[in-house]
Amino acid sequence: MALLDIHDLSIAFGGVKALQHVSFSIDSGIVYSVIGPNGAGKTTLFNLITGVYTPTSGEIRLDGAAIHGRPPNELARRGMARTFQNLQICLNMTALENVMVGAHLRLDRNLVKAALRWPSIRRRDADLRDEAAELMRFVGLDRYTRARADSMPYGALKRLEIARALAMKPRILFLDEPAAGLNPTETLEIDALIRKVAATGVTVVLVEHDMKMVMSLSDRILVLDYGRKLAEGTAAEVRQDANVIAAYLGAHA
Amino acid sequence: MRDPRHLGLAVLAAVLAVLPFVLPNSFYLDLAIRMAINAIVVLGLNLLIGFAGQISFGHAGFLGIGAYASAVLPTHYGVHPMLALGAGAAAAGALAAAVSYPIFKLKGHYLAMATLGLGIILNIAFRNEAALTGGPDGMPVPSLELFSFTLSSDRDWYWVVAALLVVSVWASLNLIDSPFGRALRALHGSEVASKVVGVDIARYKMAIFVMSAVFASIMGSITAHYVGFVTPTVSEFFHSIELVTMVVVGGMASVFGSLVGAVLLTALPQILATFEGWETVAFGAILILFMIVLPRGLVPTLAARLGKGG
Numbered sequence: 001m002a003l004l005d006i007h008d009l010s011i012a013f014g015g016v017k018a019l020q021h022v023s024f025s026i027d028s029g030i031v032y033s034v035i036g037p038n039g040a041g042k043t044t045l046f047n048l049i050t051g052v053y054t055p056t057s058g059e060i061r062l063d064g065a066a067i068h069g070r071p072p073n074e075l076a077r078r079g080m081a082r083t084f085q086n087l088q089i090c091l092n093m094t095a096l097e098n099v100m101v102g103a104h105l106r107l108d109r110n111l112v113k114a115a116l117r118w119p120s121i122r123r124r125d126a127d128l129r130d131e132a133a134e135l136m137r138f139v140g141l142d143r144y145t146r147a148r149a150d151s152m153p154y155g156a157l158k159r160l161e162i163a164r165a166l167a168m169k170p171r172i173l174f175l176d177e178p179a180a181g182l183n184p185t186e187t188l189e190i191d192a193l194i195r196k197v198a199a200t201g202v203t204v205v206l207v208e209h210d211m212k213m214v215m216s217l218s219d220r221i222l223v224l225d226y227g228r229k230l231a232e233g234t235a236a237e238v239r240q241d242a243n244v245i246a247a248y249l250g251a252h253a
Numbered sequence: 254m255r256d257p258r259h260l261g262l263a264v265l266a267a268v269l270a271v272l273p274f275v276l277p278n279s280f281y282l283d284l285a286i287r288m289a290i291n292a293i294v295v296l297g298l299n300l301l302i303g304f305a306g307q308i309s310f311g312h313a314g315f316l317g318i319g320a321y322a323s324a325v326l327p328t329h330y331g332v333h334p335m336l337a338l339g340a341g342a343a344a345a346g347a348l349a350a351a352v353s354y355p356i357f358k359l360k361g362h363y364l365a366m367a368t369l370g371l372g373i374i375l376n377i378a379f380r381n382e383a384a385l386t387g388g389p390d391g392m393p394v395p396s397l398e399l400f401s402f403t404l405s406s407d408r409d410w411y412w413v414v415a416a417l418l419v420v421s422v423w424a425s426l427n428l429i430d431s432p433f434g435r436a437l438r439a440l441h442g443s444e445v446a447s448k449v450v451g452v453d454i455a456r457y458k459m460a461i462f463v464m465s466a467v468f469a470s471i472m473g474s475i476t477a478h479y480v481g482f483v484t485p486t487v488s489e490f491f492h493s494i495e496l497v498t499m500v501v502v503g504g505m506a507s508v509f510g511s512l513v514g515a516v517l518l519t520a521l522p523q524i525l526a527t528f529e530g531w532e533t534v535a536f537g538a539i540l541i542l543f544m545i546v547l548p549r550g551l552v553p554t555l556a557a558r559l560g561k562g563g
């Protein structure tokens with residue numbers, strides 16, 4: 001059984017049919033990419049799967065269980081993590097604290113114990129600080145373990161989002177354009193980071209415009225165009241697909 | 254102690270310990286007590302406004318619940334004052350919980366209007382239930398007994414309020430730097446990001462709204478017992494504005510800013526005493542001025558200047 005099963009998924013915003021009857025499935029442990037021109041519905045797809053939006057119709061199943069319409073905080077509990085195309089970093093917190101927030105569900109969130117400086121909470125927080133610093137090193141943010149988030153450059157914040165998502169210890173990680181706005185060197189580093197994450201057994205779902213990166217990284221690729229599924233398959237299959245060549249690559253060439 | 258905030262707590266405790274011995278007369282002792290009471294309310298309000306990013310223009314209503322619980326329940330029903338204080342806090346908490354679900358679906362101006370409306374409704378209730386509350390003229394409040402000890406002298410009151418303040422600052426500092434507090438700050442920083450990492454944001458907003466309401470109600474009770482009399486002005490809209498102004502002036506999301514804001518703006522009416530009636534205008538002007546010139550407030554701005562980074 002596939003890890004994630006999407007069946008006949010649609011959503012409309014007023015008159016805009018952002019996604020129409022999209023179906024596909026993602027097996028556990030692979031790197032799965034979603035590509036398509038601007039406005040194709042890639043981010044909308046991520047928003048539907050992670051519970052930020054509720055579909056107009058269709059089904060989303062995780063391990064066979066229907067999850068469409070469930071709130072994001074519940075899906076987080078089931079092992080879903082994501083980053084955002086438009087950065088969603090908490091600039092009112094330190095970099096390390098942003099990563100620590102990723103571990104939210106693994107912590108004792110009791111208000112009264114927190115206010116009383118309960119020893120178990122202090123100890124767990126001290127360990128978590130080390131864990132978060134380790135994750136920051138893992139994504140290449142060694143230099144920023146003591147930084148405030150609002151003092152960090154854009155490229156570093158992109159990685160910070162990945163570190164926060166990894167702090168959730170997810171089973172499936174959605175990355176929405178992790179290399180957007182990065183220079184070629186930084187893009188190569190993100191490429192290497194995604195491989196490192198995938199090697200730990202996390203299923204990675206990637207939206208990315210950098211075709212070289214997508215083609216070399218992905219086990220399978222979904223192509224969207226105007227909210228519809230244009231093609232799906234391995235990199236080689238997608239590259240040779242007549243629809244893709246006509247509609248997508250043609251438009252970009 | 255490596256943490257500057259815990260150094261701040263130690264300094265606060267030291268200042269509070271020597272203050273009554275250096276204050277020249279009872280006028281200043283009274284002022285210090287009222288500053289400390291306001292500081293505790295503002296601490297709670299700053300957790301809501303500064304840390305969680307949710308506004309309330311109705312917090313004086315919760316002060317009113319505590320104050321009137323401590324006046325009405327012992328006077329008319331013979332309830333022990335400590336029990337009345339607890340009942341007021343429970344009622345304020347329950348009301349905050351009940352309204353939080355619809356209220357926090359709102360944002361920005363709408364949230365401000367809804368909390369403002371809540372405060373006004375409470376104020377009207379205290380004003381109109383004259384049989385119980387004495388209406389606009391108010392009513393006397395019996396003195397507060399702690400176990401077998403009756404609080405009467407200003408010195409006694411000072412120590413109680415000073416101890417409450419130190420504990421509140423300590424608890425607030427702990428809370429902010431905990432999983433609960435990080436979730437609270439995270440939903441302020443990005444609601445969608447905090448949802449996606451698993452934060453049930455509606456529950457967190459409710460929890461902090463309830464907590465700040467309970468803080469306010471308890472301090473309303475304390476104020477009522479301390480003054481010995483309560484009138485509907487305690488729950489007036491202007492009082493809510495005063496409290497928000499204290500948060501803004503001292504600094505949003507700053508524990509010690511809350512204290513600074515409360516101290517400065519509790520002293521202000523004394524300084525402005527000669528301009529009786531212009532207080533409201535002064536507070537409004539200060540609020541606007543800070544929003545424009547020093548939006549982060551005094552303490553965070555100073556901390557940034559000193560390079561401590563908040």
Ligand SMILES: Nc1ncnc2c1ncn2[C@@H]1O[C@H](COP(=O)(O)OP(=O)(O)OP(=O)(O)O)[C@@H](O)[C@H]1O
Nearest residue numbers: 013016018036037038039040041042043044045085
């Ligand atoms: N919340 C929303 N309200 C209204 N329309 C929306 C909303 N979210 C997305 N859309 C619309 O849905 C369509 C798909 O947008 P989406 O952001 O998913 O595209 P995308 O494939 O991620 O594009 P890009 O490559 O530019 O990020 C667009 O026409 C967009 O305007």
Ligand SMILES: [Mg+2]
Nearest residue numbers: 042043044085
């Ligand atoms: Mg997008």
